Amino acid sequence: xxxxxxxxxxxxxxxxxxxxxxxxxxxxxxxxxxxxxxxxxxxxxxxxxxxxxxxxxxxxxxxxxxxxxxxxxxxxxxxxxxxxxxxxxxxxxxxxx
Amino acid sequence: xxxxxxxxxxxxxxxxxxxxxxxxxxxxxxxxxxxxxxxxxxxxxxxxxxxxxxxxxxxxxxxxxxxxxxxxxxxxxxxxxxxxxxxxxxxxxxxxx
DNA sequence: AAAATTTGGTTTTTATTATAAACTTGTTTA
DNA sequence: TAAACAAGTTTATAATAAAAACCAAATTTT
Numbered sequence: 001x002x003x004x005x006x007x008x009x010x011x012x013x014x015x016x017x018x019x020x021x022x023x024x025x026x027x028x029x030x031x032x033x034x035x036x037x038x039x040x041x042x043x044x045x046x047x048x049x050x051x052x053x054x055x056x057x058x059x060x061x062x063x064x065x066x067x068x069x070x071x072x073x074x075x076x077x078x079x080x081x082x083x084x085x086x087x088x089x090x091x092x093x094x095x096x097x
Numbered sequence: 098x099x100x101x102x103x104x105x106x107x108x109x110x111x112x113x114x115x116x117x118x119x120x121x122x123x124x125x126x127x128x129x130x131x132x133x134x135x136x137x138x139x140x141x142x143x144x145x146x147x148x149x150x151x152x153x154x155x156x157x158x159x160x161x162x163x164x165x166x167x168x169x170x171x172x173x174x175x176x177x178x179x180x181x182x183x184x185x186x187x188x189x190x191x192x193x194x
Numbered sequence: 195a196a197a198a199t200t201t202g203g204t205t206t207t208t209a210t211t212a213t214a215a216a217c218t219t220g221t222t223t224a
Numbered sequence: 225t226a227a228a229c230a231a232g233t234t235t236a237t238a239a240t241a242a243a244a245a246c247c248a249a250a251t252t253t254t
Contacts, residue, residue: 002113002133011212012107016099019188029231036099042213044233065221067231085189091116092182108241126202139242141204162250164202 001090008053009084013038014046018081021056021073029069047071055080098187105150106181110135111143115178118153118170126166144168152177 009015016036020027027035033043047069050056055077059070073081106112113133117124124132130140144166147153152174156167170178 002116005109007211010107010109012102013212015188019099019190033231039214040232041215041234044231045212048233067220069232088185088189091112092185093116104240110241130202136243137203138205138244141202142242145204164249166203 003087003090005087005091006080006084008049008055009080011046013042014050015084017043017046017050017071018055018073018077021071022078022081026070026072028071032071050077053080100184100187102184102188103177103181105146105152106177108143110139111147112181114140114143114147114168115152115170115174118168119175119178123167123169125168129168147174150177 009018013036016038017032020032020035029040029043029047032038032047033040036043038046047056047058051058054074056071056073059072061068061070106115110133113135114129117129117132126137126140126144129135129144130137133140135143144153144155148155151171153168153170156169158165158167
């Protein structure tokens with residue numbers, strides 16, 4: 001009981017990012033920013049951390065003349081997310097609702 | 098979607114504390130320390146924060162000649178915990194498992 | 195019976211984190 | 225052509241988690 005919660009995922013913003021990407025696989029920076037309501041700066045930093053950890057991959061391209069940053073969850077990211085959820089269940093189980 | 102997660106509960110140790118107390122209502126310092134594996138210092142600080150927030154009440158007494166600190170979750174604490182769980186579900190729903 | 199250890203903590207310090215503020219590069223619009 | 229906007233990144237700051245150091249009293253050891 002009370003397994004450690006992956007600190008990379010135990011963060012409101014990073015968890016929201018992963019939650020989005022688990023659902024739709026791929027999304028761009030602006031979409032994630034709007035969906036999460038995060039500041040661009042914060043989002044940039046957190047995406048980087050998730051990439052460093054191998055939880056997602058980031059592709060840079062152009063949409064017309066503007067830069068575009070696309071994020072995609074990796075198999076490792078999916079694993080980590082599922083693990084996190086499993087660990088978390090132990091903490092919240094008693095309060096099933 | 099993506100309601101804010103109560104930052105007081107979004108902490109591994111504080112969540113574990115609340116998880117224990119949701120189940121058994123009342124528990125003493127040593128029991129919680131053992132169950133969570135936290136250091137006494139960290140536990141002391143986090144219990145204090147939860148008390149400050151009105152999520153639990155702390156009673157001090159003696160067990161024989163030794164001091165004893167007993168913690169009990171409050172109705173407000175139960176509410177907060179349930180709210181947190183509800184909010185969290187939104188984040189982890191896609192990964193139902 | 196003094197010294198060392200244990201119990202049950204609290205206070206203080208340190209390292210990490212999350213987040214926002216400021217900045218960059220380029221583009222569109224007034 | 226200057227101001228405003230798009231899409232980010234980098235840097236600075238404020239909050240947090242967690243451990244280390246400390247304390248007082250009780251107990252055990254020598």
